[in-house]
Amino acid sequence: MTIRILLADDHAIVRDGLKKLLSDEADLEVVDEAMSAQEVLEKIDNPSLSFIMLDVSMPGANGLDLISAVRRRRPDLPMLVLSMHKDAHFAARVLRAGANSYLSKDIPFDTLGGAIRRTAQGGRVIDPDLIDALLSHDRPDQNRPLHEALSEREYQIFQRIASGHALNQIADELSLSPKTVSTYKNRLMEKLNVGSTAELVKYALEHDEIARSSLSTD
Known part of the structure; x- marks a missing residue:
């Protein structure tokens, strides 16, 4: 079954690169794109979409608010956030806002296809460099910001x-x-x-x- 992706990122070079890489995967198809929060909200109701890959740093809205809005509109739509922020605190807030998975943009591409498939199947994928920090995120720590x-x-x-x-x-x-x-x-x-x-x-x-x-x- 093909995973039909809405690719949301305000940088054309990023979208083009991801589309080219994903085009080699037979079961992954980018069917629409968005370059702002407004475009995401305009396109998210398309019933043919089965997945959204989202950059939270886009013009038009706070990234966490955008995730919450998408989740309200499409509560069952699998969502993977691909972000420039490699920070456990921010990742934790993204996941609480409603994203299913969180990866930083410096991950190797060969892990992205598997992350999309796992998320689409109801799983959760987290950047491996953030897992330990996320597990300890809620523990008291006098050195935490x-x-x-x-x-x-x-x-x-x-x-x-x-x-x-x-x-x-x-x-x-x-x-x-x-x-x-x-x-x-x-x-x-x-x-x-x-x-x-x-x-x-x-x-x-x-x-x-x-x-x-x-x-x-x-």
Whole structure:
């Protein structure tokens, strides 16, 4: 049975390379492409699709929000995230958001076909370099970055504040009241041990969390 793939990545050279490599696999077919979050959401309802391979760093939406939106629209669609971020903390959030599998883009291609097939069959594939870190992710560790203690909602708001979004804008995006967003902001700043928005942004830059948020709306 052919696995019919929606390939979502904003870099044409990446899509072209993956399509060429996957074309040699008789049971794998790229039937559609998307280069933005908007295109993903426009194309995801196509009933002929049986798989999505997604880069979370695309323009138009926060990557974690996009994964959640895809999962709501197509709850049974197997999803493999292929990301530039080789980070167990981020991978854990991606998997919690609804992705089935997570691989970094530096994996050897000969492992990708098998990962797609295993994910399509209901399995889970995780970048082997991240497995040990993921297994220990929820264990107490005084050396872990402070932002790993944030809840999912706190992390969403943290990313948006760090990327320059106003509280009212965040409230609209997340369907929350400005007062609730402000409460979350105060709570997460306490957890991060920062006393101002400027310190929060500095912390985010030091930990690459602004780049990781993929919040461009271009």
